[in-house]
Amino acid sequence: MSGGVVAEGLVKRFGSFTALAGVDFSVEEGTVVGLLGPNGAGKTTTIRILTTLLRPDGGRAAVAGYDVARSPQLVRAVIGLTGQYAAVDDDLSGRENLVLVGRLSRMAKRAASERAAVLLSAFSLVEASDRLLRTYSGGMRRRLDLAASLMVAPPVLFLDEPTTGLDPRSRLQLWDVIHGLRAQGTTIVLTTQYLEEADQLTDRISVIDGGLVIAEGTADELKAAVGGDVLDLKLADRARTADAAATLAKAFGVPEDELTVDAELGSVLVPVSGAAALIEAVRALDAAHVPVADIGLRRPSLDDVFLSLTGHVADERPEMAAPSARRRSMMGA
Amino acid sequence: MAGITLPAQLAGTPESRAALPPARVVADIALVAGRNLRKVLRNTRLIVFSTIQPLLQLILFAYVFAGVARVPGTSYKNFVVPGVIVQTMVFSAMGTGVGIANDLHTGMIDRFRSLPIARSAFLVGRTVSDSLRLGIQSVLLVIAASIIGFRFHNGALAAVGMMVVVVLFGMALTAFSAWLGLTLRDPESVQAAAFIPILPLIFTSSAFAPVNRLPGWMQPLAKVNPVTAAIDTARGLAFGGSHTATAAWHFAAWWVAIVAVFTALAVRRYRLG
Ligand SMILES: Nc1ncnc2c1ncn2[C@@H]1O[C@H](COP(=O)(O)OP(=O)(O)OP(=O)(O)O)[C@@H](O)[C@H]1O
Numbered sequence: 001m002s003g004g005v006v007a008e009g010l011v012k013r014f015g016s017f018t019a020l021a022g023v024d025f026s027v028e029e030g031t032v033v034g035l036l037g038p039n040g041a042g043k044t045t046t047i048r049i050l051t052t053l054l055r056p057d058g059g060r061a062a063v064a065g066y067d068v069a070r071s072p073q074l075v076r077a078v079i080g081l082t083g084q085y086a087a088v089d090d091d092l093s094g095r096e097n098l099v100l101v102g103r104l105s106r107m108a109k110r111a112a113s114e115r116a117a118v119l120l121s122a123f124s125l126v127e128a129s130d131r132l133l134r135t136y137s138g139g140m141r142r143r144l145d146l147a148a149s150l151m152v153a154p155p156v157l158f159l160d161e162p163t164t165g166l167d168p169r170s171r172l173q174l175w176d177v178i179h180g181l182r183a184q185g186t187t188i189v190l191t192t193q194y195l196e197e198a199d200q201l202t203d204r205i206s207v208i209d210g211g212l213v214i215a216e217g218t219a220d221e222l223k224a225a226v227g228g229d230v231l232d233l234k235l236a237d238r239a240r241t242a243d244a245a246a247t248l249a250k251a252f253g254v255p256e257d258e259l260t261v262d263a264e265l266g267s268v269l270v271p272v273s274g275a276a277a278l279i280e281a282v283r284a285l286d287a288a289h290v291p292v293a294d295i296g297l298r299r300p301s302l303d304d305v306f307l308s309l310t311g312h313v314a315d316e317r318p319e320m321a322a323p324s325a326r327r328r329s330m331m332g333a
Numbered sequence: 334m335a336g337i338t339l340p341a342q343l344a345g346t347p348e349s350r351a352a353l354p355p356a357r358v359v360a361d362i363a364l365v366a367g368r369n370l371r372k373v374l375r376n377t378r379l380i381v382f383s384t385i386q387p388l389l390q391l392i393l394f395a396y397v398f399a400g401v402a403r404v405p406g407t408s409y410k411n412f413v414v415p416g417v418i419v420q421t422m423v424f425s426a427m428g429t430g431v432g433i434a435n436d437l438h439t440g441m442i443d444r445f446r447s448l449p450i451a452r453s454a455f456l457v458g459r460t461v462s463d464s465l466r467l468g469i470q471s472v473l474l475v476i477a478a479s480i481i482g483f484r485f486h487n488g489a490l491a492a493v494g495m496m497v498v499v500v501l502f503g504m505a506l507t508a509f510s511a512w513l514g515l516t517l518r519d520p521e522s523v524q525a526a527a528f529i530p531i532l533p534l535i536f537t538s539s540a541f542a543p544v545n546r547l548p549g550w551m552q553p554l555a556k557v558n559p560v561t562a563a564i565d566t567a568r569g570l571a572f573g574g575s576h577t578a579t580a581a582w583h584f585a586a587w588w589v590a591i592v593a594v595f596t597a598l599a600v601r602r603y604r605l606g
């Protein structure tokens with residue numbers, strides 16, 4: 001393979017702690033791969049090894065065909081990196097930061113300032129472009145950091161949680177940028193805590209946990225592996241939640257602990273298969289005189305996948321994560 | 334994809350890392366140094382305060398102690414100026430480690446490391462910008478000292494020689510400071526830790542009194558102290574004196590030792606990441 005990224009059995013230890021226990025990971029040239037995993041899984045460590053910032057204690061990795069350990073300079077010439085934490089200079093203006101990165105990447109002065117202007121406008125930073133970074137908000141710094149990694153239009157781009165801390169508009173802007181880069185053939189590795197984002201942006205996903213890749217595939221493949229559908233029920237009367245759960249467990253012949261019951265929300269989730277389950281559920285609830293506010297079938301989300309694989313919710317943020325006890329019991333084993 | 338595996342032999346020989354043309358290395362160093370200097374200029378408050386402090390000290394010594402302290406060969410006012418300037422170089426050199434720790438702290442070092450720049454550019458660029466900073470500061474101090482009556486006795490060439498000596502000494506200490514910055518990785522710790530060796534070295538030196546006026550137990554320490562070597566060499570160049578050649582040899586030996594040891598330590602730290 002020429003472009004792309006391949007890692008074989010990457011091991012990284014910090015003292016006696018093993019952060020990576022043999023990560024196998026690959027990205028075909030011109031595709032976008034998401035690296036997903038709970039906090040501390042080893043995502044950042046993997047990215048730092050692939051971008052030559054850390055040396056692996058074992059295993060091998062190549063970026064665009066160059067060995068990251070033996071030829072780091074060649075790797076650096078073909079990558080762009082936006083790390084998990086913004087790497088920008090507070091005492092320089094936005095424009096100066098970009099031009100510095102461009103010049104250090106061997107761009108001519110003129111080309112660097114032209115490219116900086118393009119990126120400043122792509123990331124809505126034109127007004128702030130001549131202000132010192134120390135006056136930027138968190139999201140603005142993040143955007144400038146992203147722009148910096150795009151100064152040379154690198155063939156391989158690494159983005160470690162690129163949208164964390166961005167407002168919804170900036171996030172959509174970045175999604176557009178990523179779609180655009182992909183269309184131009186850029187190979188992209190990104191990590192994210194937002195599973196919806198992984199669904200939107202990536203061609204394939206590697207799920208990493210405890211320093212190992214525990215699943216790999218397209219979002220659809222991963223969802224299919226979790227299997228089945230989810231029956232999602234909201235009750236009109238929260239007091240009847242337990243009754244509803246018992247009724248449904250009996251109707252579908254599943255043990256009650258495979259249901260996800262939230263008495264406070266008055267909701268019940270049941271793993272089922274096929275649309276007939278919906279009719280059966282309505283009949284059983286009606287027969288038991290349990291009034292229903294809302295009922296529906298849905299495919300498992302990436303959140304469900306993530307939970308069933310790692311036993312953690314993706315993130316503690318309320319917009320992403322349902323109460324973990326609820327989800328956990330839904331996914332059962 | 335699981336199907337992709339690495340070929341046994343990957344492209345890019347290890348040599349390819351080192352083979353940057355000298356012009357590029359110089360360009361990278363200039364870019365890094367330029368960026369550092371720009372940061373210094375943006376921190377105007379820091380410049381003002383770090384210049385005012387030695388100025389106050391000069392004025393204090395020149396007008397308060399000049400009347401009571403007597404030193405051989407020159408006035409106390411003259412005597413104390415090289416001491417204050419060298420002391421300022423020592424303190425200013427600690428800015429190197431603070432700057433490096435700051436770059437580690439803010440992640441700028443990751444930015445530099447992920448770019449295909451000369452590996453030496455980060456540390457050498459830092460040395461270049463900080464030497465310039467020290468040079469400018471020492472010139473300002475000499476000008477200020479002349480205004481309050483400081484005079485060289487030995488002509489222009491020796492005066493330039495004194496400036497070179499004080500800046501060289503500061504440069505040597507930037508290596509120590511760089512190592513401290515790369516080791517402690519936190520600006521506040523660097524600042525605090527730097528004082529531990531530096532204050533005793535300055536106070537057991539000939540900065541404010543000739544060595545033979547210091548307490549007896551302190552004199553052997555003061556004689557081998559690198560700060561004494563630098564100050565006595567600077568004084569010798571400014572005012573002359575029989576002691577100058579010995580001091581210059583001490584200074585040269587210390588300079589080589591400090592630069593060699595701490596450059597090696599700093600480079601090793603930098604490579605470890
Ligand atoms: N320099 C270090 N020294 C010691 N331990 C480290 C170091 N860097 C990372 N680790 C540990 O290695 C593990 C993996 O860290 P890593 O930053 O790769 O996780 P992550 O998947 O990026 O997590 P997050 O989602 O929180 O960013 C963690 O347990 C972390 O504490």
Ligand SMILES: [Mg+2]
Nearest residue numbers: 043044045084
């Ligand atoms: Mg991380």
